Amino acid sequence: MPFDSTAETVRAWVDGWVVSRGAADPVAEPWGFTVDVGHVKHATRHVLTADDEPTVRKVAAEVAAPAVWLKAFADPEAVLSWVGPDWTADDPGWLMHTELRRSATAIPEGYAMKTWVRGGVTRVLVTAAGGSFAARGQVAPTGTTAVVDQVETAAAHQRKGLGSLVMRTLHNAAVDSGASIGILGATFEGRALYESLGWRAQSPLVSLYYGPAA
Template identity: 25%
Template sequence: MQKKVSKDIIEKWLKGWSLSRDLPLPFQYKSGFKINVNDEKQKARYVFSELNDDFFQLANSINEPWIFLKVCASFDDFKDKIPEKWKVQPQGYMMSCVSPMNFSNTILHDDYKLEFEAYNSTFVVKIVTKNNELASIGRVVIVDDLAVYDRISTEINHKRKGLATFLMKELEKIALSKGVSNNFLVATEQGKYLYESLGWELYSLYTSIVIPAEKSKI
């Protein structure tokens, strides 16, 4: 059974998500939160820590495409309670970790070097080749007592070289230097296995639904 999800953590994570992407900060919408993303394929997102009447009211009232509803629940818990116009997206996994993460003897090969940037409350770590080709990148945002990890990715021709693990180690160093050891992120199916190997645990399923453009006229 889905455990109770902290609305406070969801709010902090959403703030970090917004700061990382240089978007407007989330604001409360009834029992959940809303972010105006203003992207062609994601106009806005509503996020709820649990299934409730506010979530279902939106699911029934929204007809516009590319507005996402997101909730800390399994799709099976509500798929029969929403109109068919909504399409489920790939499963997300909210994950948490209290430092330290589990790192083996992780070293960066001589073919690569580190670069650092910062903006808002966001710290960016890049792993690049000697020719300045981007190999891996990730961000950590400090929101009060929470370190929000976001947009962790490795370019396809640089995968399976331990870069993502090394990147996470560098991001954790930044969080610890700020006195923060409570870590949070949302993982894809593929990323989930990496984070589990580093000591992260599942906090909650995170399910997203949207009305695609071709379904919006139904």
């Protein structure tokens, strides 16, 4: 494991995520971090490095407000029972990591790929004939670690190697920037792709948003 604890991995993930999304600098809390995101449906997120019931219950009660999100790294069913009925879980996920290495890439016939860097974030876009969207992803290096983010393949272009192409391209960009460890928050659908490329799940990742019933 690249870090001695999940809390250290979470800190590296938060540091890279805010760069990737252009969010405010994370504010350290006794239980984790607060990040101002600034979106209408995602104003603020609270990332908990603590995973015990009393702390999760306390934080959920204190920060409950529309457009607020919680991120926790514990059993999803347990977390849901702790936060109460006004919090809704997003798709289940995992915190994952890997040791980054360069690898060869090959663009499948019929596709084109573009990469660019803005604000230290490398973005990859794969397009199909006529320039239509096929796949994308981005990576934000922060020293020796790099956070892979927003990897997506259009439904019509899945199972054609585009996800692997995007990931390998992001790996190479991160290595070129000096990073040696990759971190990401994986969805259920994405985990298989990442594991096929050597990524390992470190802990569950529970995403919740506040939305009390009318």
